[in-house]
Amino acid sequence: MNMYKISVIVPVYKTEQYLKRCVDSIINQTYPNLEIILVDDGSPDECPKICDRFAETDKRIKVIHTQNTGVSAARNAGLDVATGEYLAFVDSDDYIESTMYEEMMTLVQKSSCDLIMCDCVKEFQDHTELYTHDIRSGYYGKQELQTEYYPHLLMMENVEYPATISNCLCLFKKELLRGNREKEEIRYIPGIRFSEDLLFGAQLMRNAESFFYMKGKAFYHYFMNPASATHIYAPDKWDNYCKLHQKIKNYFWNDNVFDFRRQVDLCLLFFLYNTIGDIRGAEGMSQKEKIKKIKSILDDKEVRHMFRRIQILNLTVSWKLKVISLCYKYRVGINLLMKRLG
Numbered sequence: 001m002n003m004y005k006i007s008v009i010v011p012v013y014k015t016e017q018y019l020k021r022c023v024d025s026i027i028n029q030t031y032p033n034l035e036i037i038l039v040d041d042g043s044p045d046e047c048p049k050i051c052d053r054f055a056e057t058d059k060r061i062k063v064i065h066t067q068n069t070g071v072s073a074a075r076n077a078g079l080d081v082a083t084g085e086y087l088a089f090v091d092s093d094d095y096i097e098s099t100m101y102e103e104m105m106t107l108v109q110k111s112s113c114d115l116i117m118c119d120c121v122k123e124f125q126d127h128t129e130l131y132t133h134d135i136r137s138g139y140y141g142k143q144e145l146q147t148e149y150y151p152h153l154l155m156m157e158n159v160e161y162p163a164t165i166s167n168c169l170c171l172f173k174k175e176l177l178r179g180n181r182e183k184e185e186i187r188y189i190p191g192i193r194f195s196e197d198l199l200f201g202a203q204l205m206r207n208a209e210s211f212f213y214m215k216g217k218a219f220y221h222y223f224m225n226p227a228s229a230t231h232i233y234a235p236d237k238w239d240n241y242c243k244l245h246q247k248i249k250n251y252f253w254n255d256n257v258f259d260f261r262r263q264v265d266l267c268l269l270f271f272l273y274n275t276i277g278d279i280r281g282a283e284g285m286s287q288k289e290k291i292k293k294i295k296s297i298l299d300d301k302e303v304r305h306m307f308r309r310i311q312i313l314n315l316t317v318s319w320k321l322k323v324i325s326l327c328y329k330y331r332v333g334i335n336l337l338m339k340r341l342g
Contacts, residue, residue: 002109003032003033004033004084004085004086004105004108005033005034005035005083005084005085005086006031006033006034006035006084006085006086006087006088006101006105006171007034007035007037007078007082007083007084007086007087007088007174008026008034008035008036008037008087008088008089008090008101009037009039009075009078009079009082009087009088009089009090010022010023010026010036010037010038010039010078010089010090010091010092011039011041011071011074011075011078011089011091011092012038012039012040012041012043012047012051012074012092013040013041013042013043013047013068013071013074013092014043014044014045014047015043015047015092015093016043016045016046016047016050018092018093018094018095018223019047019050019051019092019093020050021095022090022091022092022093022094022095023036023038023054023061024095025090025095025096025097025098026090026096027054027058027060027061028098029096029098029099029100029101029102030098030099030101030102031101031102031105034060034084034101035060035062035082035083035084036058036060036061036062037061037062037063037064037078037081037082038051038054038055038061038062038063038064039064039066039074039075039077039078040063040064040065040066041066041068041069041070041071041073041074042065042066042067042068042069043068047092048065051063051065062081064077064078064081069190069191070190070191070192070193071188071193071196072188072189072190072191072192072193072196073188073190073191075089075188076187076188076190079177079185079187082174084174085173085174086105086108086171086172086173086174087171087172087173087174087177088101088168088170088171088172089167089168089170090168090220091168091222091223093223094168094220094221094222094223095221095223096219096220096221097218097219097220097221099219100118100219100220101171103214103217103219104116104118104171104214104219105171107212107214108171108212111139111210111212112210113139113210113211113212114172114173114176114207114208114209114210114211115170115171115172115173115176115204115205115208115210115211115212116170116171116172116211116212116213116214117163117164117166117169117170117171117211117212117213117214118169118214118217118218118219118220119131119132119133119169119214119215119216119217119218119219119220120166120168120169120218120219120220120221120222121218121220121221121222122222122224123221123222123223123224124224125224130216130218131166131218131222132215132216132218133162133163133213133215134156135148135149135152135163135213135215136148136213136215137213137214137215137216138212138213138215139210139211139212140210140211140212140213141209141210142209142210145205145208145209145210145211146257146258149205149211150257150258150260152263153202153205153206153258153260153263154198154202154248154252154260154263154264154266154267155263155266155267155270157266157315157316158316158317159266159269159270159273159315159316159317160270161195161198161270162198162201162202163201163213164197164201164202164204164205165195165197165198165201166197166201166220166222167197167200167201168220168222169219169220170201170204172204172208176204176207176208177204178207186200186203186204186207187200188200189243189244189247191240191243192240192243192244193234193240194234194237194240194241194244195241195244195271196244198244198248198267199244199247199248199251202248202252203251206252206255233278233279233281233282233283234278237274237275237278238271238275238297241268241271241274241275242271242300242302244271245264245267245268245271245302246302248264248267249264252264261309262309262310265306265309265310266310268302268303268306269306269310269325272297272303272328273321275297276294276297276328279293279294280338287338290338291334291335291338294334294338295331295334298328298331298334307328307329312325312326312329324337
């Protein structure tokens, strides 16, 4: 077997109680040819010292200390110095099975695959759940990617995340970052704190000539940290999503191989569902203020255009969500809807 080097990038911020478990799980991989890049994102706890101690004990470990600029910038910092032919990410409060990269690389070698993805286990406080995707397992060549995967590359028909939203479950060729569609290499969008994986994963898959899905192989353990950004209401979430949606639109709207325009619209619809759901559940905000924020979102020009193009009754969602979506589209019954939804 050709022992390609894998660069594993770990953004680190406020995870001192989990960091050792995470790094140990990477150090102890049965696939030895690793470059482990720990990016301290200006963490105010003991994480910077823990990173430095790891670097002293394993020559495969590099440490980058930066000011706190967020996970997107931290991953970019790791990508900028990575020297491996293959790249992977691990979040610093998660951990991986010891054979993850060996088993992935074995399949990469057999199929000359550009990108390979496994499943994960979601670790809750009192139970665990297997997290898998509603796509077939196995190998996809370029033709299968275009006919089977591109129809949900950005968003599933049921308005849920696509498979590669989980960037940490992917092992991919570094050369995919270059592709042939952009002059600049693919990077995360600095400042994006929500769904930052969505565009990056979709761009990788659009550049890939081949893909292998290891369905049911849950090598990655995703810790459901209640303090993470995903689970906390943030007033700037809609602005974050608007910026992300514009980047998605710029990249995919006029694709010369596949028509992604419906999926671009579904992305915005997903962002709308997500943000309004957060607003409805926000504590310390009056009903009047919630309705004002929701109506402001529904007044957005991109949202209005999206609703004109999408046939809501044809969406693969529940009837309840269809009715709610019709209320959003025509801006009727918002006050009553808020009362009924609590």
